[in-house]
Amino acid sequence: MRVATFNVNSLRARLPVFLHWLDTAGPDVVALQEIKTVEETFPRAEIEERGYHLAIHGQKTYNGVALLSRTPMEDVVKGLPGEAFNQDARVISATINGVRIVNTYVPNGTKIGSDKFAYKLAWLEHFDGVMRQIESGPALWLGDINIAPTADDLFEPEKKLGVVGYHPEEHVRLARLTDRGWTDVFRRDTEGPGHYTFWEYMIPNGFKRNLGWRIDHIYATPSLVDRCENCYVDKDPRGMERPSDHTPVVVTVNPA
């Protein structure tokens, strides 16, 4: 099965771009972030008529995540276990073809020293504990992680060390997961700079000049990583009219 992650920055605003991408790329599973809609106003019919089952964890105006799957989903969980860190709709999980899929929209952090940056770090620590519960089996963690892991993952890194999204405190928390065996599947197979998934709207011609960040990721557990191949960034949607500021990342997961 081919699994994709896509921060759409409002699904309703992005519907023409998203449906065109869905029809041309034809993924089996899609993890969406920043849908910015509740279930009642989610464009359900347009997606279901293309053959996808839906699991939606919506929120008005901000955040919101969803999973699309051609095969039925089992054990759908909206949010993180327990009460903590669930004030926003940032996580939805399901089991698809025996693979646990965890779709996250990690908090942005806004500004170093802010309450929101502290929240991002605390969120990552809490999430690490949640992931310990599932990482012994075949699982994918994917989504808008809002962290560029290395200097190869953003433009002009020498000017940005210590900014939100490329900060040592974020890297330490991400490394706790990768040190236990979560593999960045794109980086396993592709080296070097310039492979980005996000380009700011505010930088003039930022996409054409490739002034971007690689902050949307797909991580696999040790028992799944060898079944993953052909992970790539699909830049096409970012070049369309009225694009999201992010573009999809796709991976093929082979049968066990």
Added chain:
DNA sequence: ATGACTGACGATGTCAGA
């Protein structure tokens, strides 16, 4: 240069994004 651009909400502006 502490801006720019885009979207939601619902208003003629504010908040958020990373």
